[in-house]
Amino acid sequence: MNIIRKARGTEIPHRVQGLFFCCDTRNAGDKDKLIADLLSMDAGMDCVVSYLETQDIDRELLQNELRENQAFVLWITVELLQSMTADNFPAEYLMAKELRVPVMPIADNGELFPRFTELAGAVHGIAMSDGEYRTKLKAQMESFLASEEIIKEIQEKAFTAEVFLSYRKMDIHEARRFMKVFHDLEGFEAVSIWYDNFLTAGRNFDYEIKESITKSDAFILLVTPNLATEGNYVQTTEYPFAQQKDKLIIPVEAVTTDQSGLTALFPGIECTANMNDNTVLHNIFREKLSESAYLKQPDTERAYLLGMAYQKGFGVERDFDRAIRLLAMASEGSGISALRAAKQLANIYKDGIGIGVDYDKALHWRKRAVDHSEQIYGKEHPATATTYNNMAAVYHYKGSYDRALEFYEKALTIFEKVHGKEHPATATTYSNMALVYHYQGIYDRALDFHEKALTIKGKILGQEHPDTATTYSNMAGVYKAKGSYDKALDFYEKALAISEKVQGKEHPDTATTYNNMAVVYCDQGSYSKALDFYEKALAIVEKVLGKEHPHTATTYSNMAVVYNRQGNYVRALDFHEKALSIMEKVLGKEHPAIATTYNNIAEIYHYQRSYGKALDFCEKALSTMEKVFGKEHPYTATTYNNMAKVFQKQGNYDKALEYYSKALAIYEKTLGKEHPTTIAIYKNIAEISGNQ
Incomplete structure (x- = not known):
């Protein structure tokens, strides 16, 4: 087993922190780009990245290597997911989980x-x-590595x-058992133990x-x-040197x-x-070590620092x-x-x-941080605003959008007052x-806030910065959702100009921007242009x-939509x-993109008058949409609407009205009564009523 280590310079720094990198063997030739990102100054934290050059694994050596690193970076690619099943994970990953080495997944693509x-x-x-x-990589590096x-x-x-813990290398398991036993002794949790796993490789x-x-x-x-x-090395070097330095020597059997x-040697x-x-x-140890080494109860600051030391190793x-116990102890204090x-x-x-992600x-702990910040800084300090922002972000992850907005608004009030607009x-x-407003389907509010952000980014970062392009794309997405296609294209073109120039x-x-523009052209009925951009x-x-x-897969799926319209x-x-073949293999069968594809296939069968097949695929789409987005989301409404159309064509007007009504309730709430999609449903309902 050969382990390669890479650092920023030609020499590995003294006692530097480490990341262990793992990827699918088919991606090995492309790994240098991601490793360069991990080592870059942009990432903000100096470290060494190590990885296996060959797959002939020595379990004990790999365990030691993983223990020495602060985090395990897993590069998630299509190839990795193709090889993974519920019972088949990379050996390094399984070992890292077993040893509770923190795992930092970095995906080639968010999907x-x-x-x-x-x-x-x-x-x-x-x-x-x-x-x-x-920006997010830097934040992750700061979470996993110690500044x-x-x-x-x-x-x-x-x-x-x-x-200093001196032992034979073959006794590493006993050494680790000793450290656990020693730190479990009352009063000795705050004693640092140096052992040779802290040696700097190279x-x-x-x-x-x-x-x-x-x-x-x-x-x-x-x-x-x-x-x-x-x-052995302990007898010939470490022990004589400790005697030479007149060190207190404590043998432990x-x-x-x-x-x-033993006494002969x-x-x-x-x-x-x-x-x-x-x-x-x-x-x-109470007798041999100095009185200052013994600490029955750490104060708040020391409990925090010890918690960080044990977390980071x-x-x-x-x-x-x-x-976690020490950090929880510290959080009970003040300051x-x-x-x-x-x-x-x-x-x-x-x-x-x-450990596993647990948003609750x-x-x-976000609430505890808010309480401490309000007590330390007051309720109108930027530091407190940051804790509100952090609280909102977790609510956003949970899908609790109203609560997320509540805390974002608290943060915004402070930032506008203290820093200005x-x-x-x-x-x-x-x-x-x-x-958040976009996820809720409140599109006008989403645009208002994107506009405010865009004004600031344009002034501070410039009109050709990738962050500015991201805001243009986000705004275009909102306009597309609203049915304002010309405006959507305007903003996608602005994003495209920056992307082509900068990247x-x-x-x-x-x-991605080509794809987005093609979607809009398709919605406008400009099919030739749509296919040009998809190509x-x-x-x-x-x-x-x-x-x-x-x-x-997304591009295949989008091109299929155009061919369908033609x-x-x-x-x-x-x-x-x-598209479906790739998506099911890579994303799994309960991904929103697959639900969209099911909907699209259903639409084709509808046009071909294969109504039974159309409903089968609609049902598949609906199952995923309701599970992922809930029963009141515009995406779910699209599936209700599609099913209603099929029932209408079959002459099953009661079922058609039932599903049109479900879609209408959502669209009126999220898109408004004057949106083209909402108006189309009014017409369909009126048509059915006339037929009955």
Whole structure:
């Protein structure tokens, strides 16, 4: 098993933090781009990225490597999902989960996440296709790695003492058991234990070990039969150096060992502490270590810093259960450290760091953070506004849109008052609120807030910044949803101009804009133009992303819609089937994109007068739409409307009226009574009433 390590420079920094990278073997040739992103200055955190060069896995070596890293980065691609099933995950991933190494999923495309979470469970991740990818990557890196500031605080304030643990490498499991036993002893949780898993790969280990012994307050000799063999490194180097430095030496017997053989190799050693006797072990450390090493109850600041140390594995072996308990203890206090602890716990549960994603627990700790911030800074301070924003984001993830808006509005009131209406924090809040209004189908409000954000971004970032392009695209999406197609095209063209100039004409984001414009042309009935833009998009995605990528499937599906509108049903079904084949393989059968494809196929069968098949596919679409979006979403209304049309054609007018009424109730609420789609339903209902 060969492990490759990459750093920003040519030399690996001293005691640098690490990320372990894993991808499908078919993506190995493309991994350097993502690794470069992880190591870039934009990511904000210095680290080393390691990965397996070959797949011949040595379980023990891999376990040690994973334990040494702060997070496990899993690159989610089409190829990875193709090889994954509920019983078949990469060996490195399974081991990381077993060891509770935090997992940071990074998807090639956001559409891959539903399928991944279906297989792996709820887990937060980011997508390289996201317009805010680099911003979100930086935030994730800050969540998983310790900043220089927090490392300095931990070094200076967290620990009461530092001991050096000396043991034979083959006794690593006993060493880890000792650390757990020792930190479970009353009063010794705040003692740092240095052991050789903290060595920096690629550096002079002999120098680092001697440096750590010199700095330590005590030298713990872990006694096993393996230690009582002549010529091992502990006997020849570590122990004599500790004696030379006049270190306090405390032998602890982990496994019953012949004492005569031990004293022959380690003269003067008397092993009275047994790792399996907690009372004796506690008394010996109370007696041997300085009084300051013992700490019965940490204060708020120290509890927070110790919680961070155990979470990040800095100065101690990583222990998530202990970290969460210490952070929770800190959050019960008051002041800045209590606030920081509550924020950290919220992030742990929101992002699923070392545990599963749990939005309810994330909200609990977000609320605690809000309470602390209001107490420390007051209710009109920008720091408190940030806690409101964070609270809103979790409600947004949960789909509790009204509660999300409530907290975004609280944050906005503060930002507008303190920073003014042209500050980046204000713009971000406007954008967040616009997205919520769009999800709710309140399109005019969504546009109002996008406009406010756009004005600020244009002034601060410039008219040709990718963030400005993202806002143009978001606004175009709202106009399209409203049926204002000319306005939608205007804004997509603005986004396209920036994308082509900044990212190039063969970038996936450029292809996405081509796709979006083609959809609008199709809705307008300009089918030739729609196909032209879809062909442009398809050429890019097939070249850059491959023929079995969700973007490729989306383009196939969209082209099928155009062929359907042209009456070329055979061609339309052919392209829908290409799309469906990719989507079911990559996204799973309960993804909104698949529901849309079911709807589209149903429409073709409708036109072909195969009403039974049309209803079958409508039912499949409806099942997914109701599950994903709920029964009052415009997407669900589209399926109700499609089913009503089929029932109408069959002459089943009662069922047709039932489903038209369901669709109408939603459209009147979300689109308004004057929207073309709403008006069309009025006409259909009137027609049925006339027939009856």
